[in-house]
Amino acid sequence: MNSASPQHPSAPQPARSTAQSTAGSAALFERAHAVTPGGVNSPVRAFNAVGGTPRFIESARGAYLTDVDGNEYVDLVCSWGPMLLGHAHRDVLAAVAEAAARGTSYGTPTRPEVELAEEIVARTPVDKVRFVSSGTEATMSAIRLARGFTGRELVVKFAGCYHGHVDSLLASAGSGLATFAVPGTPGVPAASTAATLVLPYNDVEAVRAAFAEHGDDIACVITEAAPGNMGVVPPAPGFNAFLAETCAAHGALFVSDEVMTGFRVTRSGQWGLDGAVEGWRPDLVTLGKVMGGGFPAAAFGGRADVMAMLSPEGPVYQAGTLSGNPVATTAGLATLRLATDDVYAHIDKASLLLQEAASASLREAGVPHLVQSTGNMFSVFFVEEDVTSVPNFEVAGTQRVDRFRAFFHAMLEQGVYLPPSAFESWFLSAAHDDRALDKIISALPAAARAAAAVPTPQGA
Numbered sequence: 001m002n003s004a005s006p007q008h009p010s011a012p013q014p015a016r017s018t019a020q021s022t023a024g025s026a027a028l029f030e031r032a033h034a035v036t037p038g039g040v041n042s043p044v045r046a047f048n049a050v051g052g053t054p055r056f057i058e059s060a061r062g063a064y065l066t067d068v069d070g071n072e073y074v075d076l077v078c079s080w081g082p083m084l085l086g087h088a089h090r091d092v093l094a095a096v097a098e099a100a101a102r103g104t105s106y107g108t109p110t111r112p113e114v115e116l117a118e119e120i121v122a123r124t125p126v127d128k129v130r131f132v133s134s135g136t137e138a139t140m141s142a143i144r145l146a147r148g149f150t151g152r153e154l155v156v157k158f159a160g161c162y163h164g165h166v167d168s169l170l171a172s173a174g175s176g177l178a179t180f181a182v183p184g185t186p187g188v189p190a191a192s193t194a195a196t197l198v199l200p201y202n203d204v205e206a207v208r209a210a211f212a213e214h215g216d217d218i219a220c221v222i223t224e225a226a227p228g229n230m231g232v233v234p235p236a237p238g239f240n241a242f243l244a245e246t247c248a249a250h251g252a253l254f255v256s257d258e259v260m261t262g263f264r265v266t267r268s269g270q271w272g273l274d275g276a277v278e279g280w281r282p283d284l285v286t287l288g289k290v291m292g293g294g295f296p297a298a299a300f301g302g303r304a305d306v307m308a309m310l311s312p313e314g315p316v317y318q319a320g321t322l323s324g325n326p327v328a329t330t331a332g333l334a335t336l337r338l339a340t341d342d343v344y345a346h347i348d349k350a351s352l353l354l355q356e357a358a359s360a361s362l363r364e365a366g367v368p369h370l371v372q373s374t375g376n377m378f379s380v381f382f383v384e385e386d387v388t389s390v391p392n393f394e395v396a397g398t399q400r401v402d403r404f405r406a407f408f409h410a411m412l413e414q415g416v417y418l419p420p421s422a423f424e425s426w427f428l429s430a431a432h433d434d435r436a437l438d439k440i441i442s443a444l445p446a447a448a449r450a451a452a453a454v455p456t457p458q459g460a
């Protein structure tokens with residue numbers, strides 16, 4: 001049940017066998033349903049996309065999760081990205097325990113927030129940073145700031161990019177290119193998305209057309225630095241640079257959402273793979289996930305002149321009772337300090353190994369698929385037929401989710417916890433050692449065969 005790495009010491013466990021019981025999870029799920037909509041506090045946890053009983057996790061260590069029934073899984077979700085070092089890392093726990101013992105929140109400035117801000121400024125293309133508690137808050141605040149700075153209202157986003165549940169960003173494309181968006185969910189007023197333009201991802205011409213028509217009114221373009229929320233869809237070479245240039249040419253701001261990629265795909269996020277190499281900077285960056293070390297901490301930051309518009313220095317209001325919380329920022333700081341080049345090298349290597357193994361098993365079983373990655377983040381698209389690229393949300397949506405469902409459950413039964421949706425990245429950690437990787441790799445062939453056995457629907 002435990003990683004062999006020295007950061008996650010533990011006693012060896014007796015071998016466990018036989019089929020999983022899920023009685024404990026099922027009972028908790030039923031109780032949860034009585035008091036919480038859908039039984040969960042964030043929708044994808046409910047297993048709606050794959051069916052079955054979501055596992056209620058009792059504890060986690062290193063690369064492994066243990067559920068309330070005592071089943072153990074190699075974790076390929078890593079809390080949807082944050083657990084870069086693996087679960088319950090000894091040094092992070094020690095820092096957190098020490099911080100908590102000094103009191104958990106004061107509503108005053110503290111030392112760890114300064115140190116974490118310095119660490120983030122050192123690693124990323126931001127001059128200044130402001131802490132918030134979730135990625136949603138980060139993107140919401142970045143957009144307000146972009147609008148306040150430019151005095152403009154229009155926001156450009158891309159279909160399939162997720163930026164949290166911000167009203168103006170829960171938008172679906174209207175009909176045709178460069179038309180204003182419609183709300184993507186009940187409860188969002190049409191007025192909230194009326195100033196949002198939704199464009200197809202990786203589509204240079206659509207961006208040109210939008211700027212040709214509305215260039216003087218666009219406050220910002222926001223994009224996932226490399227989308228991971230429609231499955232991993234890397235930016236076409238030069239696409240982010242093009243967005244940065246186009247924004248600059250029109251007096252709009254380029255907002256790079258690195259909530260998922262930040263401090264995960266490199267020590268400086270996706271920007272470490274493109275902007276740092278190509279020599280450009282986003283105007284604003286949003287961060288979350290890894291930077292909280294498993295606690296609710298997120299941030300937005302950017303150009304000094306833009307950030308100077310933020311209260312109390314400037315007129316754009318933004319605040320938070322628990323923003324920069326000392327325990328959360330201590331966890332984040334400990335995590336980032338431990339996220340050395342060796343950590344990234346290890347995860348990159350493990351990721352490549354798994355990408356190749358997953359592809360080999362699916363090929364062997366005759367299952368059409370495409371593995372796409374950005375840095376160490378990757379996902380497996382269960383496409384209808386073999387293709388060379390999934391460039392956007394429209395193509396991602398053609399997946400055979402029924403095949404993914406069979407694959408997912410076959411992996412789960414063999415003790416591998418994949419993201420319970422075909423439209424998510426798989427995440428690894430520094431604690432995914434040979435033993436954990438071997439367990440995943442040996443589960444792949446049976447899962448690929450389960451996917452192959454799914455009948456093709458009539459009329460497909």
Ligand SMILES: *Cc1c(COP(=O)(O)O)cnc(C)c1O
Nearest residue numbers: 134135136162163164257259260
């Ligand atoms: C997870 C995520 C968010 C939202 O963060 P929360 O902390 O869940 O609110 C925003 N943007 C991206 C790219 C994300 O992956």
